[in-house]
Amino acid sequence: MPRSVAGQVFLLQVVVAVLLIAATIVVLVVQSQHNATAGARDRSLSVAVAFRDAPGTAAAMQSAHPTRVLQPSSEKMRKDAHVGYVVAFDPKGIRWSHPDPSRIGGHVTGGFGPALTGKPFQETFDSALGRAVDTTVAVFDARGRVVGLISVGIYVKSVNEMVAHQLPVILAVAGGALLLAAAGAAAVSKRLRHQTHGLGPAEMTRMYEHHDAVLHSVREGVLIVDDHGVLTLANDEARRLLDLPRDAEQCEVTDLGLTPDTTQLLVSGRTASDEVHPSGDRLLAVNLRTVEDAGGPRGSVVTLRDTTELRELAGRAEVARSRLQLLYDAGTHIGTTLDVVRTAEELAAVAVPRFADFVTVELLDPVLRGEEPTGANSDMRRTAIAGIRGDHPLYPVGEMLHFPDGSTAALGVAGGRAVLAADLSASEGWIAVDQPRARAVLDYGIHSLISAPLQARGVVLGSVDFWRKDKGPFEPEELSVAEELAARAGVAIDNARRFTREHTMAVTLQRSLLPRSLPTHSALEVAHRYLPAQPGVGGDWYDIIPLPGARVALVVGDVVGHGLHAAATMGRLRTAVHNFSALDLSPDELLAHLDALVSRLDAEGDSDVEISGATCLYAIYDPVTGRCTLSRAGHPGPALVLPDGTVSYPEISGSPPLGINEGLPVETTDLVLPEGSRLVLFTDGLVERRSRDIDAGLEVLRATLARPGDLGPEATCQSVLNALLTDRPTDDVALLVARTRLMDPSRVAAWDVPGDPTAVPRIRAEAARVLNGWGLADATYTTELIVSELVTNAIRYGSPPIKLRLLHDDDTLICEVADGSSTAPHVRQAAFTDEGGRGLFIIARLAHRWGTRYTARGKVIWAEQSLGTEVPHDTLNGEALLDQWTDEEW
Numbered sequence: 044m045p046r047s048v049a050g051q052v053f054l055l056q057v058v059v060a061v062l063l064i065a066a067t068i069v070v071l072v073v074q075s076q077h078n079a080t081a082g083a084r085d086r087s088l089s090v091a092v093a094f095r096d097a098p099g100t101a102a103a104m105q106s107a108h109p110t111r112v113l114q115p116s117s118e119k120m121r122k123d124a125h126v127g128y129v130v131a132f133d134p135k136g137i138r139w140s141h142p143d144p145s146r147i148g149g150h151v152t153g154g155f156g157p158a159l160t161g162k163p164f165q166e167t168f169d170s171a172l173g174r175a176v177d178t179t180v181a182v183f184d185a186r187g188r189v190v191g192l193i194s195v196g197i198y199v200k201s202v203n204e205m206v207a208h209q210l211p212v213i214l215a216v217a218g219g220a221l222l223l224a225a226a227g228a229a230a231v232s233k234r235l236r237h238q239t240h241g242l243g244p245a246e247m248t249r250m251y252e253h254h255d256a257v258l259h260s261v262r263e264g265v266l267i268v269d270d271h272g273v274l275t276l277a278n279d280e281a282r283r284l285l286d287l288p289r290d291a292e293q294c295e296v297t298d299l300g301l302t303p304d305t306t307q308l309l310v311s312g313r314t315a316s317d318e319v320h321p322s323g324d325r326l327l328a329v330n331l332r333t334v335e336d337a338g339g340p341r342g343s344v345v346t347l348r349d350t351t352e353l354r355e356l357a358g359r360a361e362v363a364r365s366r367l368q369l370l371y372d373a374g375t376h377i378g379t380t381l382d383v384v385r386t387a388e389e390l391a392a393v394a395v396p397r398f399a400d401f402v403t404v405e406l407l408d409p410v411l412r413g414e415e416p417t418g419a420n421s422d423m424r425r426t427a428i429a430g431i432r433g434d435h436p437l438y439p440v441g442e443m444l445h446f447p448d449g450s451t452a453a454l455g456v457a458g459g460r461a462v463l464a465a466d467l468s469a470s471e472g473w474i475a476v477d478q479p480r481a482r483a484v485l486d487y488g489i490h491s492l493i494s495a496p497l498q499a500r501g502v503v504l505g506s507v508d509f510w511r512k513d514k515g516p517f518e519p520e521e522l523s524v525a526e527e528l529a530a531r532a533g534v535a536i537d538n539a540r541r542f543t544r545e546h547t548m549a550v551t552l553q554r555s556l557l558p559r560s561l562p563t564h565s566a567l568e569v570a571h572r573y574l575p576a577q578p579g580v581g582g583d584w585y586d587i588i589p590l591p592g593a594r595v596a597l598v599v600g601d602v603v604g605h606g607l608h609a610a611a612t613m614g615r616l617r618t619a620v621h622n623f624s625a626l627d628l629s630p631d632e633l634l635a636h637l638d639a640l641v642s643r644l645d646a647e648g649d650s651d652v653e654i655s656g657a658t659c660l661y662a663i664y665d666p667v668t669g670r671c672t673l674s675r676a677g678h679p680g681p682a683l684v685l686p687d688g689t690v691s692y693p694e695i696s697g698s699p700p701l702g703i704n705e706g707l708p709v710e711t712t713d714l715v716l717p718e719g720s721r722l723v724l725f726t727d728g729l730v731e732r733r734s735r736d737i738d739a740g741l742e743v744l745r746a747t748l749a750r751p752g753d754l755g756p757e758a759t760c761q762s763v764l765n766a767l768l769t770d771r772p773t774d775d776v777a778l779l780v781a782r783t784r785l786m787d788p789s790r791v792a793a794w795d796v797p798g799d800p801t802a803v804p805r806i807r808a809e810a811a812r813v814l815n816g817w818g819l820a821d822a823t824y825t826t827e828l829i830v831s832e833l834v835t836n837a838i839r840y841g842s843p844p845i846k847l848r849l850l851h852d853d854d855t856l857i858c859e860v861a862d863g864s865s866t867a868p869h870v871r872q873a874a875f876t877d878e879g880g881r882g883l884f885i886i887a888r889l890a891h892r893w894g895t896r897y898t899a900r901g902k903v904i905w906a907e908q909s910l911g912t913e914v915p916h917d918t919l920n921g922e923a924l925l926d927q928w929t930d931e932e933w
Contacts, residue, residue, distance in 0.1 A: 060220050067213060083176035083197040084165050090124045091163065091180045091195040094131075101182050104131070104139070104191035110147055114140040127175055127196040134159065134189050151194065155179045159189055174199040264327075264347030272296050272310040275342070284347050285322055305329070312343055319350065326350045366524050369397050373528050378535030381542040383411055384426055390507060390532040391429035398524065399509035401430035401489065403437055405444055405452070406497070406505035410536065413543030416502055421446065421456070423505055431513070436483040450476050451494040452506045459503075461495035461525045465516045491516040495529035499537035507532065545607060550575070552610045557617075561587045565853050566595045566666035567781040570756030572764060574776040576728065581775035582609035582657070583726045584617050588624045591894060591905045592859060593666055593786060593852040596624055599724040599779055600659040601678065612654050616641075616701075620661070627896035630661045630674035631709040634698070638676060638709070641702035655702025660695075660724055664716070666786045667850065671714045671722065676701050679730070679737075682748055683714070684721040684759075690748045692741065718785040721759060723748065728774030729767055743767055756780040786852065790817065796845040796860075800838050806847060807831050817851050822908060825889050826858060829906050832886055833860040836868060837904070855891075856908040863901040 094100060094117065103112035109131070117129040117140040131139040136150045158164035158179040165178045177196040181189045258265060264281030268274055272295050277287055291299055296309045305320045308329060315331040328348040335341050377389045383406065391402040405423035407416045425442045438444060446452040449472035455462040464470040467481075467490055474481040491511040497504045507529050511517060561569055564587065571585055582602020590596055598620055602612045619640055623633045641654045658678035664671045673681070673693075677700030683691050696710035716722070723744075730740025747766040754762065759780045768776065792813045796806055807827045814823045830847065837845045841862030850857040868883060886893050890906035897903075 057221060064213065071213070079199055080167065080176060083199060084178065086124070087126065087176055087178035087195040087197050088163055088165065088180075090120065090126055090129065091178045091193045093124075094120050094129060094195070095180050095182050095193050100131075100193075101184055101190055104133070104182055105184065109133075109139040109191070114144070114147065116140075118142065124195075127198045128194075130194040130196075131191055132194070133191055139191065153177070155192055155194070158192055264345075266309070266345040266347070267342060268296060268309055268345065269342040270312070274299065281345075281347055284325060284327060284349060309343070309345060365397065369393070369524065370527055370531075373531050377532050378538065381539045381546075383413070383536055383539045383543060386532065386535045386539045387427035387505075388429070389535075390528065391427045394509060394528060395429045396431050398521075398528070399493075400512040400514060401428070401435055401437060401510040403428045403508045403510070404497070404505065404532075405507075406536070407503070410504045410540050413540050413547055415544075416504060418503075421453075423452075426505070430510075435489075436480065436487050437510070438480070445476075446506075447476060451492060452508065455494045456496045456503050456506060459496060459498065461493055461522045461529065463517055463519060463522055464492040464494070465518075466490065467492055488512045493517050493522065493525045495525045497529055497533040497536060499533045502537075504533055504536050504540070549607045549610050552607065552614070557584060557613075558586055562589055564589060564595050565786070566593060566664055566784055567597075568756055568784065569779065569781045570760045571780070572760045572776070572778040574728075574764070574768065574772055576605055576772055576775045581605040581728075582613040583728065583775035583777035584613045585724070585777045585779045586617060586620065587779075587781075588621060590624065590663065591627060591896060591907065592857060592903075593850055593855075595664050595666075597662045597664065597722070597724055597779060597781055598659065599678065599726060599777055600657060601726045601728075601775070601777070602654070603656040605775075612657070615644075616654070616657060616659070620659070627894065629711065630663055630672055631711045633661055634659060634674050634676045634701075634709045635704075638698075638701045638704045639706075645702055655700070657701045658726075659701060662722070662724070664722075664781070664783065666784055667791055669716050669718065669783065669785050671716050671783075672711050673714065674698075674709050674711045676704065676709065679725065679727055681725075682723040682741075682744060683716070684723065684748050686717055686719040688749060688751065690745045692745075716783045718783055720783045721748075721756065722781045722783065723759070723763070724779040724781075725763075726775060726777045728772055728776040729763070729778060731774070733773065740767060756782050786850070790851040791848065793846060793848040796834055796837065796847055798838055798843050798845065800835065803831055803834050803838070806834055810847070810849060813849060814856075819851070819856060819910065822856055822910060825908060826856065829858050829886055829889055829908075830860075832883075833858065833904055833906065836860075837862045840864070840866065840868070842901070854910045856910055857905060858908075859903050859905040861898070861901060861903040865897060865902055867895045867897075867902060868904065 097116070097120075099112065100116070103109050103116075106112065113131040117131055121127075121129040121142060128142050130141050130151065132151050133139065136155065138147050138149055138151060141147050141149075153166065153168065155164060158181050161181055161183070163178055163180045165176065167174065167176050169175070175196045175198045177194060179192055179194045182191045182193060184190045258278045261278070262280060264284045265276070265278045266274060266281050267276040274292055274294055274296055277285075277291055281287065282291070285299070285301060285305075287299060296306055299306070301309070302321060305322065305327075308315060308318065308320070308331060312333050313331070314333065315329055317328045317330060320327050320329050326349075328350045330346045332344050333341070334344060373390075373393050376393045378386055379389065380386065387404040387406060391404055394402045403425060404427040406426045407423055408420070409416050411424065411426070422443055422445050425438050425440050425444060428437060428440055430437075446456075448457075451462045451464050451470065451473050454472070464473055467473060468485055470492070473492065489510045489512045491514075493509045495507050495509075497507055507525075509517070509525055557573065561571060567587070569587055573583065573585070575581065582600075582604065584598075584600050584602075586596075586598040588596040588598065598617075600613070600616055600620075602609050602616065604612075616637070619637055620633070623636050628636065637659060641657065645655050656677075658676055660673065660675040660678040660681065662671055662673040662681070673695050675695050676698050678697075680692055680695040680697070683693055685691075693712065693714055695712045698704055698707060698709045725744075727737065730744055731737040732740070743766060744763065747763050748759070750762070760778055763778060763780075764776075792810070794806055794809065796802060807830050810830050811823045811827055814820065814826055819826075826849075834845070834847060837860050841864040843863055844861075845863075846861045848859045848861070850859070883893075886906050889908070891909040893904070893906040895902055895904050
């Protein structure tokens, strides 16, 4: 039901319109039916008379067969005149014609006697086709006798159809009237809502009730004075503050008995803000604003506040606000770092001078080391102190303090609540701790103390003392503030302690997993740096792995994240790289195996943290050819500094990070490095920071490496770190700088070996001559045995081309035999009666180590001898050699 006036008016208009429409339709129907019936009488009479007077009608009725003539002519008349029926019948009522031929010959229904008199007979009746108007006339012959009758009927149904055709016009007119009514109602509604600011009657009533309730319930007096100085409204609070009589409204302000100043202000009409006026024993803050609405009444609105109560409340509110602000600042300023000592210093700093003049913080020693307090020792070490002056007599930072039972600190720790010593001069327990120190503190002017325990998860971490010198003594209600400060600081200190423990564990784990010292190698001069991130250690790592053939592998990798899991993941990946390197795989094969391993480990879910996303750069440098083969998986490429100082970033074909490569092949890039080139491998933490993108970092690195001067790897590392890391990094940084060397060509000997076993003695003899030329005559016999076995096996089981190469690398002699076959030899257990199968046993006994590596065109079998532990020649005769194996080993 519409509640607005406009809605009610519109509803009334709709009801009136509907009633008018209904009445119109009823009148129209009645009138139409009357007109239709009268019209039907006239039409049926005219058709009947016309058919009666038609030529041949009377003759047809007197003929022997009237139906033959009358049936066609009556049907033609019915159709042409658009009447319901035209029936001809004899004076006895027997039909000669009918629209339904089956009814010809039957007797007509109804009466027709009055028509025999010569007057037309009309009647209205209900038929199967609806209400009908029937007119019957008699047909006379020349002698005036009735020879037949004609009956013509019209159905009123056809008249009703005319009414139905007029209904749309009536309804359209009614709809237009309704639209006009709706438009008028909308205009009225809009005007009313404009006047009432969009509020309906119920809303206006509710608003008035609300305003009246608010007006008389607020703690502020409200007066309305018209422009004639008459008080028109006063709420309950104004009556109380001004002590107004019940009939004060509609009285002049000058007759209310107010003070002259207050009266003068109320009738002045000027604007006033918080003017203080006395009223009895109260001081009222008066605000006055004039109201000058166009077309409305003028006057003034006055508000009154009792400032006597407000001053007291304002003082309390200010104290509460300052304490809340202190606690808010404590939440934002304490625990900004994960450092135990720094957190204690922040606690002391935030409370001075707003809450205390001096603040001291003592912590248990295990907490400072990041360990869980055991409670075995209650002595605490002063960790932080802050105050309004620096010449205080309190214990300095670093002092170990003992708090005996009964002291304020001991009582606070034991009870888990803050303890108040409002007057230190009367606190015997505090004085008993250190009487000379206590006397100095009291002489200094410190007179009040609150001691609160620092605890988290129910474990005591230390204690905080709040001292006052210039401020008034602490009050009991301030204990809650001290406890809240101590609680927030306790949680922050415990978080810092736990982080310190985790950080220490992570650093220990990482240092145990990273190489303690990199191996020295004749192929490279290497320097390295590792800097943990500010949040803690991460998963960056580096490595140098010696490979057969005087080659060396350089590795730099990065694991996503920080903390213990990152360090552990780094250790797993580093171990995997070492194991794959032991297989002497090419860089692309090694990274493909490493990617498959990472995917399998993540799929098996043997770790709570995914390894996928780790990156790695793997490079193999061969000092014989100066060739460096590199592959990378999601890792930044290296920087290359040529001997002339040119710096570049070689285009290294890359693949996605480990674990997400999805089995795609890893590509390699070959670089030929001149001797003295510096290869700089690094992780993204070196060149990328939040305030600097990686491209800018690479440019800084390029400029640093391009500085003039032949800097060694150590100097290069330091120069790079100084230029790119101005403060502690937010991500781990691993840096590896390697300066290349080339092997002296005079220490490399190579032969093409024919596929004829008779060439073995010659090759062995040439190798002996080379060894003598290198001054390695003591290693000649052993080397001859190794060369003989390896070359013979290559000729017998391998395929051409077969090549032999000897390398003299410092204190290592390397023998390599390459052939075109990819079949690797295996050490097998030879039977005691076998004539062969012991060659690899001999090599394993004579060489320091041996192995096989595959190339693009075959394989290389190599054996290394440590020249410092050469087997004596006199022990390598046949019997002595065979005696190195027991029967079980054979």
